[in-house]
Amino acid sequence: MLVVEGLVKRFGGFTAVSNVSFKVDQGEILGLIGPNGSGKSTIFNMLSGTFPPSAGSIKFEGSEIAGLAPHRIINRGIGRTFQIPRPFRRLTIFENVELAGFYGQGSHSRAKADEAAEKALAMVGLPTDRRAPVDGLGAAGLKKLELAKALATSPKLLLADESLGGLDEAEMDQAADMLRKIRDELGITIIWVEHIMGVLMRVVDRVMVLDHGEKISEGLPSAVSSDPKVIEVYLGTDADATQAAAAEKRR
Amino acid sequence: MNQRYAWPIAVAALIALPFVYRDPYHLHILILILIWSFAYTSWSLMGRFGLVSLGHGGFMGVGAYVTALLWNHLGLSPWIGIPIALVSAGALALVVAYPCFRFRITGHYFALVTLALSGIVLQVITATRDYTGGSLGYTPERTKGNNIVALQFDDKIVWYLIALAVWLAGLLIWHVVDRSMSRYAMEAISEDEDAAAAAGVNVTFEKLRITVISALMTALAGALYCQYQMFISPDTVSGIAVSLQMVFAVVVGGIYVALGPTVGAIITLLLAEFLRIFFGTKAVGWDNLVYGVLLVLFIIFLPKGILGSILERVKVGPAKAPVVKKPA
Secondary structure (H helix, E strand, C coil): EEEEEEEEEECCCEEEEEEEEEEECCCEEEEEECCCCCCCCHHHHCCCCCCCCCCCEEEECCCEEECCCCCHHHCCCCCCCCCCCCCCCCEEEHHHHHHHHHHHHHCCCCCHHHHHHHHHHHHHHCCCCCCCCCCHHCCCHHHHHHHEEEECCCEEEEEEEECCCCHHHHHHHHHHHHHHHHHHHCCCCEEECCCCHHHHHCCCCCEEEEECCCCEEECCCHHHCCCHHHHHHHHHHHHHHHHHHHHHHHH | CCCHHHHHHHHHHHHHHHHHHHCCCHHHHHHHHHHHHHHHHHHHHHHHCCCCCHHHHHHHHHHHHHHHHHHHHHCCHHHHHHHHHHHHHHHHHHHHHHHHHHHHCCCCHHHHHHHHHHHHHHHHHHHHHHHHHHHHCCCCCCCCCCCCCCCCCCCHHHHHHHHHHHHHHHHHHHHHHHHHHHHHCCHHHHHHHHHHHHCCCCCCHHHHHHHHHHHHHHHHHHHHHHHCCCCCCCCHHHHHHHHHHHHHHHHHHEEECCCCHHHHHHHHHHHHHHHHHHHHHHHHCCHHHHHHHHHHHHHCCCCCCHHHHHHHHHHHHHHHHHHHHHHH
């Protein structure tokens, strides 16, 4: 479904992503992990068109999409969420999702947008009341809204960027189950970027590990988590993440 | 139900007004209020989404001068001249706005770029004084009496009705934009362009479209002002002062409500007339001083403007009621 070859991104003299190639098959959930600054979000930004790659190709359903404008990529069927939720606070919850349904599906039809918005909100478990304001939502609610916005664009491939940061353990499990449900019920292929290894490993079909902009490992979750290279770069971060989660709990 | 009947009744009353009440001075003020209200509504169309343009004086100047120059030099009727003027203003808007939007020049920087546009149009008018009369102003050649081809009418009632129709069209456009998904898109863009793009919005296109519509309408206001007054000067229809006056009027009246710019036009014109009548030539330029002080006060204490704040007060009552009822 998605074939990425030799992807490179340089910012000035700094190479954020160097020569990364991977494939995503129809219907799978690919986990993308790596420590902070390993290039995960940069890859997402290139896939979604926020900025063009310095080199390499991104083929989606057989056609090249590298360097296309974001709205064109979304209309091809790639939706994304942001690491930090970015709701439109001047619009209601429903209008946020309706907007994504209107422009993101490329149909520019209000009826279709409303239908997509209602489905997406029901899917993530937010109220479909048209007047509910965004300001009433907490961290978990904002993540759900972020997801609903992406779903309303009717993506074939969903890029979910660190959707669990700032959630407690129960909420994390819920969110992970949500992604699986989206794949199972809507048939949407997912690339999931995450810091926290534990929850991710439970849900994904395959994992790719990045470090300093390079792919260091790829495969089944069980194989990857026992890969010595991964343990070397990742265990520290994993321990940090566990500590952070514990600290979060104590609060 | 009340609202449904309020509009047609108000419009009918406004149409009937000049046939009942014929004081030429008051009619003159009303016509000016309608033309400027239309210009301010055009500005607010993009201003409400945080696209603060200080270049609308430029668009208005293009509308007025292109129409008048084509009439005097080529004998082109304003019926052809005005469309050409609008196309020129639209092209100018594209040339200035496209690079801004493409390269993400927003906020203060966008305001500064458009401010330069105002200045440039003013400079061009004064520099080509052999054709435009420079800072002394310019007069379209008169024909006798009412002449439809020349779009010149002695009868104030005709002008009143034209201005009324254009003003209503402006409100209608405002309303259509307000109801459209484009409004959602523009609200989203004004908050976060990347997130709007991630929702599938073609950010550059949406911004460009609202800017061009706004510029075309403003140019039409300039052309109408020219045809009605039969005298234009760089100070009255172009330049930075006119641009700032638009910002001031809209902020005072209410930037987020349909009739806000109209309220702003009523206040600014009455203020200017008041100063002119009571202080005469001693008060030339005073209105700008008062505008400046009021603008600061409004932005700090009444950011939604006079009409916006009043409507908000009125709305609080009925809007709360259903929320309370629901749980019961």
